[in-house]
Amino acid sequence: MKRFWMAVTLLLTAGVLGACSNLGFNDSSESTASSGTKTATYQTTGTVDSGMYQGVIKNGRYQTSKTRGLATSTNTQSGTYNIKSMENGLLDLAKKQFSTSKYVFQEGQLITEATAENWLGRKSKDNANGLNPASNGKLDEDTRAPIYLQTLLEQDFMTQSGSKLQLGGIAIALGMNEYDYYQKVKYGATYTTHISDAKLVSEGESMAAEIVARLRRLSGVGKNVPILVTLYKNAGSDALVGGTFFRSVLSTSGSDLGKWSTIDQQNETLPTVNNAKPLDSNVSTDFSDFSEQIENFFPTLAGVTAQAHYQDGSLAGLNISINTQFYSETEIMSFTQYVATTAQKYLPDGAKIEITIASTAGTQALITREAGAKGFYTHVFGSY
Amino acid sequence: MKRFWMAVTLLLTAGVLGACSNLGFNDSSESTASSGTKTATYQTTGTVDSGMYQGVIKNGRYQTSKTRGLATSTNTQSGTYNIKSMENGLLDLAKKQFSTSKYVFQEGQLITEATAENWLGRKSKDNANGLNPASNGKLDEDTRAPIYLQTLLEQDFMTQSGSKLQLGGIAIALGMNEYDYYQKVKYGATYTTHISDAKLVSEGESMAAEIVARLRRLSGVGKNVPILVTLYKNAGSDALVGGTFFRSVLSTSGSDLGKWSTIDQQNETLPTVNNAKPLDSNVSTDFSDFSEQIENFFPTLAGVTAQAHYQDGSLAGLNISINTQFYSETEIMSFTQYVATTAQKYLPDGAKIEITIASTAGTQALITREAGAKGFYTHVFGSY
Structure with a gap:
């Protein structure tokens, strides 16, 4: 059976690291404000933020994945939102398991x-290790065998053991398709197979x-x-926000998986499209009150949109983008202070907030x- | 005499404010983290940063200049670097005179x-108020009468007086041309008259x-x-950094000017172009050591450039731009921590530092x- 176009995206996988127990690594500081430490070949990035990992530098270069080029080229197919969100989200989940003060982050080096x-291909005579089902020969949206695992x-x-750096933990995310997009003929129309949550759970867990x-x-x-394994549900291709994690499990030894936990995450964009019901009407109202104050600040209307992220039913984060056309430096300064005080007044307490003010000339200011936290940090990008 | 193309740029000047003593303004808080206060028609932006002014909002909108559109259209002629730098620089000079805790900022409303x-035109029969010299009929670079005052x-x-807002101070910047660009015939080649520092001082002071x-x-x-009046020297049209202030004077009453002070500012871009001698070889060496560490972090070279700003012979600020092609979120996170620790190790102490990390997809991270201060703040732009 002929294989049709299949949007399989590879992320951050690279050459097997066979010599983990021999890595030279000296004198790493527990201090989160430490500079990178250095030996002949290995170094860490250092960090100035205790909530961030140090990263591994090898021979003066960051230890990137060997599939980096591949990931770039397939980036747009799976959507940058999904990829960024998955990378961020997995790191956040991993932090609960592997503390940033004890572990050093390394881009995935085990899976080539x-x-x-x-693994991402379909099972077939040529590909015994394919985790996606063999084709059943059908092309119909509801009867074909879809691609469950996309990324x-x-x-x-x-971890550091004496002067050495060794593997102390692995985090894996399986990017599952709620919507599997496919073509019946090459360059033909795109069809979509919808996959139920129950099916994503059962397929993801066995994979x-x-x-x-x-x-x-x-x-x-x-x-x-x-080994922490997490299941991630890709957002649809027209979404302006990434997908969400829905299950995780920790294997502490052997192939024993342990007990699966449910992860309760939801994402949405605000304002909602086509009068869709928002996930949380309080958050939505707060955001629209905030927007109203902002939009009329300048004679030319500013566009205000947000990505809202919920965990366990509560707002965990808001990424707000404000696009406007003004350009004067003092205007931006005044606007930034106004946006920050308006955010303080109208936006929900507790959640992490990032507000980016951009004009056609690029990013002009940041408010976080x-x-x-109670206070907002503001920064207007300057020029001498 | 026919007037040829004249790049006269107007900035932030607008309708005469005749009713300063009648502005409604209530209950403004001295607190720097206050929200904007409001009456029927006037409001302030509030501020979350004590080093920033509150701005004036009128009828729910920011009090912008009436020449705002004009300034936008002529923006590119005079160079965005000059305009941004002049706006920032004048505000910084004004802060020494008009404290951010006592004064509220308003975009210029006096000069229409x-x-x-x-004022920016040449003196002529039709324009008795022109501050630039009447044309002498000559077109030669060295014999013509140049445009001294560009912007x-x-x-x-x-200031707030009871429930009212009234004018408490004015800051003026005169943007003077070190290089006056002109055409001898419309759409013809561009010629340049160079104006000496001594001439800029004498012309600027009398204007x-x-x-x-x-x-x-x-x-x-x-x-x-x-009234604080400052003289600013525009950078040449090919500069990648703005100009500098060189003189200031404070008129406290009447048309008495007071004593002129010299402002010692210098700007440069690093690395210097064509092996030009840097303004401060220590700063230049520190910056190139820093760049060397950064440039090889990723397999694809990152470009690192800076605007350096000196006051009274010492480095006052560095704006560093890092352009690179990588895209993975974890790569950006590791890179950001690495850049921050490298900055801490290599860059000069004391000066204000802003480092922007950008890829083709836009601004990715900020380090300030x-x-x-000793510590660096880092922020990686996120997405859910």
């Missing part, structure tokens, strides 16, 4: 590009078990290295509030 | 667009005296409202350090 390509993301967490078993067989992965 | 056009910027500083006398005659400007 060729391996990932096989695979690996993040590694290293996770298989992936953990396979990872344990890789050299460099100890029997007792904790950390989760749980 | 028509007035500014006249005029007004900023107003309001300043005239402008103060004229401002004092405007209704709404009291006899004792302090306030003047005199």
